[in-house]
Amino acid sequence: MSLRTLYTYYVRELKRFPVVGRKGKFCVAGNLAGVKPVVNKLTPYIPGKSIEEVARELGVKEIIKLASNENPLGPSRLAMEAIQDELANISQYPDNTNRVLREELARRVGLDSAAIALANGEDNIITVVAQTFLEPGERAIIPAMSFPPYRTMSLVSGAEVVEIPLQDFRQDLLATAKAVNERTKLVFICNPNNPTGTGVSEKELTAFLNDLPRHVFVALDEAYCEYVEDPAIPNGVDYLKQGYNVLVMRTFSKFYGLAGLRIGYIMADPVYIEAMLKIKEPFALNRLGDRAALAVLADEEYQAQTRAINRQGKAFLYRELKRLGLQYVPTEANFILLDTGRPTREVHDQLLLRGVIVRPTFSWGLATHIRVTIGTQEQNERFIKALEEVL
Ligand SMILES: Cc1ncc(COP(=O)(O)O)c(C=O)c1O
Structure with missing residues (x-):
């Protein structure tokens, strides 16, 4: 994956939010005329990227998404x-x-x-x-x-x-x-x-x-x-x-x-x-x-499996993050916030190029963390391998 593709991708991303900060015909001091002032001041909610989006925009195949805390087993x-x-x-x-x-x-x-x-x-x-x-x-x-x-x-x-x-x-x-x-x-x-x-x-x-x-x-x-x-x-x-x-x-x-x-x-x-x-x-x-x-x-079987896979995945990720010398916040959910020690956007982008979608944390004001959903054992192993490469 070339840097050029990544650049094109970011330019397209920026175009998704054309009004923010732009002055023009319908804008006064960057505000869109007619829209409530409070709405003009808001920044859009940016969800975790979908697998389809990353595949289309970056041409990456075999993508795993660990960015939105979904159930990695798929539906019941x-x-x-x-x-x-x-x-x-x-x-x-x-x-x-x-x-x-x-x-x-x-x-x-x-x-x-x-x-x-x-x-x-x-x-x-x-x-x-x-x-x-x-x-x-x-x-x-x-x-x-x-x-x-x-x-x-x-x-x-x-x-x-x-x-x-x-x-x-x-x-x-x-x-x-x-x-x-x-x-x-x-x-x-x-x-x-x-x-x-x-x-x-x-x-x-x-x-x-x-x-x-x-x-x-x-x-x-x-x-x-x-x-x-x-x-x-x-x-x-x-x-x-x-x-x-x-x-x-x-x-x-x-x-x-x-x-x-x-x-x-x-x-x-x-x-x-x-x-x-x-x-x-x-x-x-x-x-x-x-x-x-x-x-x-x-579906009690599905629920039991979901619980088990999260517990096992959590233990695996804790072990591996310790091995890599990375700090993480102990979790009671199906995701882990961890400190990579490197700029969050950069780690996110590099993982993306390896087909792993995680959540960068700049919108929460955290400069070097990422949030990763606990996946299946296979997904967790792939995430750790990619993270190790990136770091
Ligand atoms: C804390 C929290 N509340 C609510 C939601 C939204 O859930 P829903 O998908 O039902 O809108 C999320 C989704 O990420 C969440 O993390």
């Missing part, structure tokens, strides 16, 4: 069969209440099904939460170095966003508590956190919640909760059952291997679910997603 066989069965019905709208899936989720966590709502991915849930709770001028508190949509959606709702830096790659709930004032409406906690994989303990979270004024809601993002091994990390649903003001958000994109279908859900007091349903798109979860989610919940 039962989920694929359920989708096949449902195909003949896609000319019909889905059940907008997702009754059967909600009842199944409710049964599993011991809640009333009225305490659950589903949407088009957890991203969509985060949007609905911000739109339902945040008024212009209110404060949202987020961890600085976490999942970017908390900031974006809070700003778009007109809220003031206060970012609390992590301490040793962990969310700092003591500093978060100090930032709470009478205007604070929403606090986002990501447990385990993306991109660090670290979790807050039950002791920390309980102390934090006990001191929180009643007008503040905690949006607890548990996108990776199914991977957690540390028993000190709590389950958000327990707080909900005890009557705390928590909104527990989860997804079928990671552990359940259905990222492409976009299935997220939220668990909260039914009165707040009812409020959110007023603004959620009525058919946010499509028929195929609804059926596939039900099927993968029943």
